[in-house]
Amino acid sequence: MNKARSAVLATLTLSVLNLCFMILSVLTKTRVFPDYPPMVITLFTVFLITLGVLSIWQLFAGLDGQTMRGKILLLLAVEYFVVYVVDIANIFPRSVAPMEQTLFIMEIFGxxxxxxxxxxxxxxxxxxPIKS
Known part of the structure; x- marks a missing residue:
């Protein structure tokens, strides 16, 4: 396994674990989003779950020795970055309760x-060589 592939697998694994911990932890349950309709929050949650599932799929493709899809990896990286930066910048979602310091650090890490x-x-x- 080459170093680039190992680096992808390591960073993707850490990204998945970070995302899962944030979704499933108590840290995010203190945030309330009354300005958004339930459908918006539901769609955002579905997006985050889909991001995690696609990341896990890429992990297993890489661990099984199959060729990981390069464009999908780049798209996942951009999606992770956008999700964290828009939350850190308080663009979306805006919460009534301020972001806790631990969650802020986890989002910076993400x-x-x-x-x-x-x-x-x-x-x-x-x-x-990536097979499309």
Whole structure:
């Protein structure tokens, strides 16, 4: 296994764990979003779950020795980055309760992981022949 692939697998694993911990932890349950209709929050939650499931699928494709899809890896990295940055910048979703410091740190960590995933996926795409 080459170094670029190992870096992709490591950053993607950490990204999935970080996202899952944030979704399932008590940290996010203190945030209330009364300005959004339930459908908006439901769709956002479905998006986050889909992001996690696609990431896990990419992990298993990489761990099973199959070729990971380069464009999907780049898209996942961008999606992770956007999700964290818009929340850190208080663009979406806006909560009545302020973000706790632990959640803020986890989102910064997630954004850094997203950048590392993008860089490692870019190197992986250049080093491995990707089957579209």
């Amino acid at each position: 954004a850094v992981l997203a950048v590392l995933l993008f860089v490692s996926a870019s190197v992986y795409i250049k080093s491995e």
